[in-house]
Amino acid sequence: xxxxxxxxxxxxxVDEPGPVGGTDTAPTPMEYxxxxxxxxxxxxxxxxxxxxxxxxxxxxxxxxxTQDTRGFAGTADVQPFFHSCRxxxxxxxxxxxxGRLDRLTTSVETRCPALTLIRAAGVVVDLRWHFAEHIDAxxxxxxxxxxxxxxxxxxxxxxxxEQ
Numbered sequence: 781x782x783x784x785x786x787x788x789x790x791x792x793x794v795d796e797p798g799p800v801g802g803t804d805t806a807p808t809p810m811e812y813x814x815x816x817x818x819x820x821x822x823x824x825x826x827x828x829x830x831x832x833x834x835x836x837x838x839x840x841x842x843x844x845x846t847q848d849t850r851g852f853a854g855t856a857d858v859q860p861f862f863h864s865c866r867x868x869x870x871x872x873x874x875x876x877x878x879g880r881l882d883r884l885t886t887s888v889e890t891r892c893p894a895l896t897l898i899r900a901a902g903v904v905v906d907l908r909w910h911f912a913e914h915i916d917a918x919x920x921x922x923x924x925x926x927x928x929x930x931x932x933x934x935x936x937x938x939x940x941x942e943q
Contacts (some may be wrong), residue, residue, distance in 0.1 A: 782794070835875065842921040885909050
Protein backbone atom coordinates (compact mmCIF):
# COMPACT_ATOMS: atom_id res chain seq x y z
CA UNK A 781 0.00 0.00 0.00
CA UNK A 782 3.02 2.29 -0.02
CA UNK A 783 2.83 4.68 -2.94
CA UNK A 784 5.07 7.40 -4.32
CA UNK A 785 3.07 10.35 -5.61
CA UNK A 786 4.59 12.72 -8.13
CA UNK A 787 3.08 16.18 -8.58
CA UNK A 788 4.95 18.61 -10.80
CA UNK A 789 8.59 18.44 -9.59
CA UNK A 790 7.65 17.06 -6.16
CA UNK A 791 7.45 13.54 -4.75
CA UNK A 792 5.91 12.31 -1.52
CA UNK A 793 5.14 8.96 0.02
CA VAL A 794 1.77 7.63 1.10
CA ASP A 795 1.13 4.49 3.15
CA GLU A 796 -1.38 2.85 5.45
CA PRO A 797 -0.95 1.52 9.00
CA GLY A 798 0.08 -2.10 9.47
CA PRO A 799 -3.36 -3.35 10.62
CA VAL A 800 -4.86 -2.52 7.21
CA GLY A 801 -1.99 -3.92 5.17
CA GLY A 802 0.46 -1.04 4.97
CA THR A 803 3.92 -0.60 6.44
CA ASP A 804 3.13 2.60 8.41
CA THR A 805 6.15 4.37 6.92
CA ALA A 806 4.32 7.47 5.62
CA PRO A 807 1.09 9.38 6.23
CA THR A 808 -2.17 7.94 4.91
CA PRO A 809 -4.04 9.66 2.08
CA MET A 810 -6.62 10.92 4.60
CA GLU A 811 -3.86 12.31 6.84
CA TYR A 812 -2.59 14.21 3.82
CA UNK A 813 -6.14 15.53 3.30
CA UNK A 814 -6.22 16.87 6.85
CA UNK A 815 -2.79 18.42 6.33
CA UNK A 816 -3.99 19.93 3.05
CA UNK A 817 -6.95 21.55 4.81
CA UNK A 818 -4.60 23.06 7.40
CA UNK A 819 -2.14 24.26 4.78
CA UNK A 820 -4.86 25.68 2.57
CA UNK A 821 -6.41 27.56 5.50
CA UNK A 822 -3.03 29.04 6.39
CA UNK A 823 -2.36 30.17 2.83
CA UNK A 824 -5.81 31.73 2.49
CA UNK A 825 -5.53 33.48 5.88
CA UNK A 826 -2.25 35.04 4.74
CA UNK A 827 -3.69 36.00 1.35
CA UNK A 828 -6.81 37.67 2.72
CA UNK A 829 -5.01 39.30 5.65
CA UNK A 830 -2.73 40.90 3.06
CA UNK A 831 -5.72 42.13 1.07
CA UNK A 832 -7.26 43.60 4.23
CA UNK A 833 -3.90 44.95 5.43
CA UNK A 834 -4.11 42.97 8.67
CA UNK A 835 -0.66 42.27 10.06
CA UNK A 836 0.08 38.65 10.97
CA UNK A 837 2.90 37.35 13.12
CA UNK A 838 2.04 33.65 13.15
CA UNK A 839 -0.68 31.15 12.27
CA UNK A 840 -1.18 27.77 13.92
CA UNK A 841 -3.81 25.32 12.68
CA UNK A 842 -4.81 21.93 13.97
CA UNK A 843 -7.46 19.52 12.76
CA UNK A 844 -9.04 16.36 14.13
CA UNK A 845 -11.28 14.43 11.80
CA THR A 846 -13.35 11.30 12.35
CA GLN A 847 -13.59 8.56 9.80
CA ASP A 848 -15.63 5.37 10.07
CA THR A 849 -13.12 2.84 8.76
CA ARG A 850 -15.86 0.29 8.10
CA GLY A 851 -16.67 2.27 4.93
CA PHE A 852 -13.10 1.87 3.66
CA ALA A 853 -13.09 -1.80 4.66
CA GLY A 854 -16.42 -2.42 2.94
CA THR A 855 -17.94 -3.94 6.08
CA ALA A 856 -20.72 -1.35 6.52
CA ASP A 857 -22.75 0.93 4.29
CA VAL A 858 -21.25 4.17 5.61
CA GLN A 859 -19.36 6.93 3.89
CA PRO A 860 -15.64 6.11 3.73
CA PHE A 861 -14.54 9.74 4.08
CA PHE A 862 -14.66 12.01 7.11
CA HIS A 863 -17.87 12.31 9.12
CA SER A 864 -16.76 15.29 11.16
CA CYS A 865 -13.85 17.63 11.45
CA ARG A 866 -12.84 19.96 14.28
CA UNK A 867 -10.41 22.70 13.27
CA UNK A 868 -8.71 25.32 15.43
CA UNK A 869 -7.04 28.31 13.78
CA UNK A 870 -4.94 30.49 16.07
CA UNK A 871 -3.69 33.75 14.59
CA UNK A 872 -1.10 35.99 16.20
CA UNK A 873 -1.91 39.55 15.26
CA UNK A 874 -2.03 43.02 16.71
CA UNK A 875 -5.39 43.63 15.01
CA UNK A 876 -8.19 44.18 17.55
CA UNK A 877 -11.04 45.46 15.36
CA UNK A 878 -13.72 42.76 15.61
CA GLY A 879 -15.31 43.84 12.32
CA ARG A 880 -12.06 43.45 10.39
CA LEU A 881 -11.33 40.08 12.03
CA ASP A 882 -14.87 38.92 11.22
CA ARG A 883 -14.37 39.97 7.60
CA LEU A 884 -11.13 37.97 7.55
CA THR A 885 -12.72 34.80 8.95
CA THR A 886 -15.81 35.06 6.73
CA SER A 887 -13.67 35.55 3.63
CA VAL A 888 -11.36 32.67 4.53
CA GLU A 889 -14.26 30.29 5.16
CA THR A 890 -15.81 31.28 1.83
CA ARG A 891 -12.65 31.23 -0.29
CA CYS A 892 -10.59 28.33 1.10
CA PRO A 893 -10.82 25.57 -1.55
CA ALA A 894 -10.02 22.68 0.81
CA LEU A 895 -12.43 23.81 3.52
CA THR A 896 -15.27 24.40 1.07
CA LEU A 897 -14.60 21.01 -0.53
CA ILE A 898 -15.01 19.05 2.71
CA ARG A 899 -18.09 21.08 3.64
CA ALA A 900 -19.59 20.42 0.19
CA ALA A 901 -19.07 16.69 0.85
CA GLY A 902 -21.36 17.02 3.87
CA VAL A 903 -18.62 16.73 6.49
CA VAL A 904 -19.68 18.38 9.75
CA VAL A 905 -17.03 21.05 10.34
CA ASP A 906 -16.53 22.77 13.67
CA LEU A 907 -14.09 25.61 12.93
CA ARG A 908 -12.91 27.74 15.83
CA TRP A 909 -10.89 30.93 15.48
CA HIS A 910 -8.64 32.54 18.08
CA PHE A 911 -6.90 35.90 17.64
CA ALA A 912 -4.32 37.25 20.07
CA GLU A 913 -1.19 39.34 20.24
CA HIS A 914 0.63 36.19 21.30
CA ILE A 915 -0.32 32.56 20.63
CA ASP A 916 1.12 29.63 22.51
CA ALA A 917 2.70 26.85 20.48
CA UNK A 918 0.45 23.81 20.63
CA UNK A 919 -2.64 25.76 21.75
CA UNK A 920 -4.62 24.91 18.62
CA UNK A 921 -3.89 21.21 19.17
CA UNK A 922 -4.94 21.44 22.82
CA UNK A 923 -8.17 23.20 21.85
CA UNK A 924 -9.08 20.41 19.44
CA UNK A 925 -8.14 17.62 21.83
CA UNK A 926 -10.01 19.21 24.73
CA UNK A 927 -13.21 19.22 22.70
CA UNK A 928 -13.81 15.47 22.87
CA UNK A 929 -17.49 15.80 22.03
CA UNK A 930 -16.54 15.33 18.38
CA UNK A 931 -15.80 11.68 19.05
CA UNK A 932 -18.69 10.81 21.37
CA UNK A 933 -21.10 8.25 20.06
CA UNK A 934 -18.75 6.79 17.46
CA UNK A 935 -18.35 3.05 17.37
CA UNK A 936 -15.08 1.18 17.67
CA UNK A 937 -14.66 1.21 13.87
CA UNK A 938 -14.03 4.95 13.90
CA UNK A 939 -10.64 6.57 14.08
CA UNK A 940 -9.43 10.10 14.30
CA UNK A 941 -7.02 11.64 11.83
CA GLU A 942 -5.02 14.59 13.05
CA GLN A 943 -2.54 17.08 11.68
